[in-house]
Amino acid sequence: RMRDELLNETMFRNMAHARAVIRAWADDFNETRPHSALGYQTPKAFAEHLTTATDTRAAPSESSARMSV
Structure with missing residues (x-):
């Protein structure tokens, strides 16, 4: 999209x-x-919706595995 809509049509x-x-x-x-x-x-x-739907602070983890960064 960027190439079609911007880069191919714009002289900087x-x-x-x-x-x-x-x-x-x-x-x-x-x-x-x-x-x-x-x-x-x-x-x-x-x-924003994905972040609130997967917020790890909403419920404590029941796993003893370390959380990935």
Whole structure:
């Protein structure tokens, strides 16, 4: 997507311009656009839902195995 929508169509003036345009595109892609693979949620909303659904502080672990980092 990034190559098709941004990199192939944009002439960057310099590195600062490239960084600003890419940052704006990534923010839009991750925080505004819904993705069909994520149930039409934005990646940010999906990640927030995933984090709260798998929060290890919600219940104590019954396993004696060490938690991975």
